Amino acid sequence: NLKNSIIQLQDGIKFNEHDLVEAGRAIGAIRAGHITLCNAAGIGMEDIQTAYMSGAAGTYMDALKAHNIGMIPYDVGQISQIGNTSLIVAREILLSEDRLWELQKIAEEIVGTHVMFAMDDAFKEAYILELSYWGEGMPFKVLKKYLKKKKLPTIDVVKSVPAVEKRVVKDIPVLGEEGLHVLDKVGTYLTMIIEGCEACHKCVKVCPNDALTMEDEDNRVMIRTDLCDGAHCQKCIHACPHDLFKWENLDIMMQESSMEQ
Ligand code: SF4
Ligand code: SF4
The missing domain is CATH 3.30.70.20 (Alpha-Beta Plaits)
Structure with missing residues (x-):
């Protein structure tokens, strides 16, 4: 399906070189985010055992393909696709006031410890390197070398296939006879x-x-x-x-x- 450097997909959808660069930027940002969070937590990427995917990605995305292209930490043993967590939590809050206060407590703790990517030097360093890799042709081994040189958590190629646990089949659960209001x-x-x-x-x-x-x-x-x-x-x-x-x-x-x- 390759014609004039355009990949022709189904239903008239086309994928060209520009799309590839944009996708690379997005994947690079996600991986730079993982590197930044590991750096803030003082752990290596290889220490992550389970990756959780939520939202549309946690419902419809092919988790193994996402893993292969770098959207999920390379060395995880398991990927859990947990669906639309916002809706699940909203439902829990509606059904239990105790749960609301429990979440409020968690939120207070997160406010004090969350990582702002826009202000984080590790994210800036990692994302610049990712952009060089995805957009400027920097070889993968040079990307790894520079991450190490900057004392950031390093990455590697995928070496084994993780187990995938899919907890939902739809992002919006069955709505009942009355539908959605x-x-x-x-x-x-x-x-x-x-x-x-x-x-x-x-x-x-x-x-x-x-x-x-x-x-x-x-x-x-x-x-x-x-x-x-x-x-x-x-x-x-x-x-x-x-x-x-x-x-x-x-x-x-x-x-x-x-x-x-
Ligand atoms: S100041 Fe913030 S927390 Fe307080 S009522 Fe306004 S939006 Fe809500
Ligand atoms: S900020 Fe002023 S108006 Fe608001 S609760 Fe305190 S004393 Fe009352």
């Missing part, structure tokens, strides 16, 4: 009365999403959950000069919602 207004608030609040409104002003309002008569805070970034943000908690804004005191309040089908 889209809520145009979620209608849920988090609310609490803050004892000792001096109504300075610092917590309200600092919210980047205008998710938070305050009723001055009784110092009641209302947070729109569809606008709030939650654990990812926490600006309102840190803005209070008297440390009165306690997330764990919030209660869930349901408002009337409208629904579209």
Whole structure:
């Protein structure tokens, strides 16, 4: 199917040299990400035993092909394709408030330890090398040599075939007879009365999403959950000069919602 350097795939889909360069950039970014995370954790790529794939990749992608081209750490013994984890977690939260607080705790820990690729020197070094490999013809053994020279976790070619565990067949599970409803207004608030609040409104002003309002008569805070970034943000908690804004005191309040089908 190779004609004028174009690979003709099914259904009129074509793959040309430009696509190859773009794919290389994307694969290089993913592998540079793996190198960066291993570097931050102080481990080698060969220490990773299981790779988890989520989202569309965790449902429909051919895991072994992805492994062969470098999208998955080269030496893993197992790849688990776990499907649409956002939906799975959303379902768990809906069914258990305890699970919500458990996840909130995990999120607080992640906020303190997560790696920002855009600010990370290891990512910059690894990605520049990956770009040279995928776009400028740098040989693989030179890429390995430079990673070692820069004291970054090194990579290698795939030497064995990992076991693949596929936990789902569809990314959206069976929806039942009623199908999928889209809520145009979620209608849920988090609310609490803050004892000792001096109504300075610092917590309200600092919210980047205008998710938070305050009723001055009784110092009641209302947070729109569809606008709030939650654990990812926490600006309102840190803005209070008297440390009165306690997330764990919030209660869930349901408002009337409208629904579209
Ligand atoms: S956590 Fe952030 S987005 Fe949510 S209410 Fe507080 S400041 Fe606003
Ligand atoms: S920042 Fe603290 S004191 Fe100020 S309004 Fe918010 S909760 Fe009250």
